[in-house]
Amino acid sequence: MTTQPDHGHELIPRPERTPDAVRVALARIAPHRLSEMEQHKEQALAAALQDGRIGHLQHWLTHWRAQVEIERCPGLRSRYLGALAALHHTSSRDEPEFRAAMTELRAVEAEARQAVSA
Structure with a gap:
């Protein structure tokens, strides 16, 4: 595992770029998310086998590296959970609050992807 601090205090070091x-x-x-990760992996593997392209598996690994980044960095996790809570308090995609929450979710995910791609 690497120990490159990007967002202040981290709960664990950033993991290496391997599925394991x-x-x-x-x-x-976030052990409660392991089944979600496994299900997503199975979908990516099936798509890769069907298409004959490894890109599905690369996307899966990048996605989960970013999810771990969000979970391990309290600041990112707080922003992510706040945006999810805001989403759940809206009743329509047309509400400004919905759009603002989606913008924040995308920003957090983009920040996490950038951190693990560096």
Whole structure:
């Protein structure tokens, strides 16, 4: 695992860029999400086998590296959960609050992806 601090205090070091390292990290900080990760992996594997392209698996790994980044960095996690809560308090996609929450979710995810791609 690397120990590059990007967002202040982290709960665990950033994992290496391997599926096993990402799985171990997720098990430490968000074990309730392991089944979601496994289901997503199975979908990516099926798509890769069907299309004959490894890109589905690369996307899966990038997505879960970003999810671990969000979970391991309290500031990112707080922003992410706040945006999710705001989304759940809206009743329509037309509400300004919905659009603002979606913008924040995308920003957090983009920040996390950028951090793990550096």
